[in-house]
Amino acid sequence: VRTVRLAVIPGDGIGPEVVGEALKVLDAATVGTGLVFEQTPFSLGAARYLETGDVLTDDDLDAIKGHDAILLGAVGGVPGDPRLVGANIERGLLLKLRFELDHYVNLRPTVLHAGVASPLASPGEVDFVVVREGTEGPYVGNGGAIRVGTPAEVANEVSVNTAYGVERVVRYAFAAASERPRKRLTLVHKTNVLVFAGSLWKRTVDAVAAEHPDVSVDYLHVDAATIFLVTDPARFDVIVTDNLFGDILTDLAGAISGGIGLAASGNINPDGRFPSMFEPVHGSAPDIAGKGIADPTAAIGSVALLLRHLGEPDAAASIERAIAADIADRGDRVRSTSEVGDAIAARIGSHD
Numbered sequence: 001v002r003t004v005r006l007a008v009i010p011g012d013g014i015g016p017e018v019v020g021e022a023l024k025v026l027d028a029a030t031v032g033t034g035l036v037f038e039q040t041p042f043s044l045g046a047a048r049y050l051e052t053g054d055v056l057t058d059d060d061l062d063a064i065k066g067h068d069a070i071l072l073g074a075v076g077g078v079p080g081d082p083r084l085v086g087a088n089i090e091r092g093l094l095l096k097l098r099f100e101l102d103h104y105v106n107l108r109p110t111v112l113h114a115g116v117a118s119p120l121a122s123p124g125e126v127d128f129v130v131v132r133e134g135t136e137g138p139y140v141g142n143g144g145a146i147r148v149g150t151p152a153e154v155a156n157e158v159s160v161n162t163a164y165g166v167e168r169v170v171r172y173a174f175a176a177a178s179e180r181p182r183k184r185l186t187l188v189h190k191t192n193v194l195v196f197a198g199s200l201w202k203r204t205v206d207a208v209a210a211e212h213p214d215v216s217v218d219y220l221h222v223d224a225a226t227i228f229l230v231t232d233p234a235r236f237d238v239i240v241t242d243n244l245f246g247d248i249l250t251d252l253a254g255a256i257s258g259g260i261g262l263a264a265s266g267n268i269n270p271d272g273r274f275p276s277m278f279e280p281v282h283g284s285a286p287d288i289a290g291k292g293i294a295d296p297t298a299a300i301g302s303v304a305l306l307l308r309h310l311g312e313p314d315a316a317a318s319i320e321r322a323i324a325a326d327i328a329d330r331g332d333r334v335r336s337t338s339e340v341g342d343a344i345a346a347r348i349g350s351h352d
């Protein structure tokens with residue numbers, strides 16, 4: 001028996017709805033395998049903040065660190081809710097976890113499954129993974145403002161890029177590329193304008209490329225990358241990119257591959273010093289929360305990524321097969337969140 005301590009952060013909005021289905025499928029995939037998940041629920045997010053004023057206490061963080069992995073639904077309230085302005089749940093909770101737990105790889109795979117309606121007329125075979133840097137860039141909170149609210153206001157957000165931080169994520173991306181059949185890596189940046197950070201990223205990719213003659217490398221400016229994600233997404237294999245570009249590209253990747261409700265992700269600490277955190281790419285979707293109609297597939301796919309990260313590829317693959325099979329005959333049926341979860345759970349181990 002292998003016991004895995006799993007921290008579960010359902011969060012806000014549709015977060016708890018999709019996490020419930022993800023745990024249902026985790027159960028189905030691990031029952032009778034000797035793999036036991038000891039779950040600790042953490043009540044964190046906008047709802048907790050409104051109730052107690054806490055976003056993420058040191059005790060919460062310490063307790064989370066004592067786990068082997070984290071499953072997160074989504075956090076955040078209605079964008080613009082005045083009661084949440086000072087709290088900044090995204091920064092104080094989600095980004096704090098990514099930074100404190102050194103999740104320097106934000107892994108976001110995109111597969112256009114058979115049977116999925118893409119908004120693109122002829123997308124081709126879409127199967128790529130975005131390796132998004134997770135601990136640096138414009139996300140670090142290195143900024144400030146002066147003369148706020150006056151006509152002379154100045155607001156700065158500084159993008160931080162370190163040789164150490166860029167090299168480690170680039171190395172991870174090359175290793176990922178060399179394990180994939182096509183062995184292609186595309187650096188996406190904006191080297192024509194962001195010349196300092198761009199130069200560091202470009203030189204780092206060139207240097208690591210020299211150690212990986214098996215991987216073919218190219219480069220795109222981020223604006224052009226958005227063109228090709230729409231006109232020719234099949235060209236991509238592994239994309240390595242900065243934190244903010246990766247955020248934007250992966251919502252687009254979700255949209256072209258059947259919707260954000262399918263997009264899974266992992267915030268990974270490859271060193272294994274801290275627990276990695278798995279979550280759908282989407283947010284708390286206040287517009288559909290409480291209606292029982294959110295698609296739980298992204299959260300379920302995130303459980304598959306979690307299992308693979310924990311070294312349980314068979315359990316991971318059983319979920320991925322079940323998702324693919326479910327997606328293949330969805331058609332335009334409208335199902336509730338729990339109907340989708342039930343259907344995927346029922347396919348586990350049924351080999352269809």
Ligand code: NAD
Nearest residue numbers: 074075076077079090261281282283284285287288294295
């Ligand atoms: P969102 O991803 O929550 O929603 C964007 C659109 O996608 C909405 O129309 C929503 O209904 C739809 N959608 C999202 N997930 C879906 C699903 N599983 N099934 C069907 N439709 C789905 O983005 P937003 O509206 O910009 O953000 C809402 C809140 O979530 C904000 O507070 C934001 O900061 C937060 N957020 C959190 C995370 C996270 O916790 N990882 C990620 C993104 C946004």
Ligand code: IPM
Nearest residue numbers: 076090091094095247281283
């Ligand atoms: C995501 C989200 C987060 C991000 C926000 C909520 C901080 O959009 O996970 O993609 O920008 O990384």
Ligand code: MN
Nearest residue numbers: 247248251281
């Ligand atoms: Mn995002």
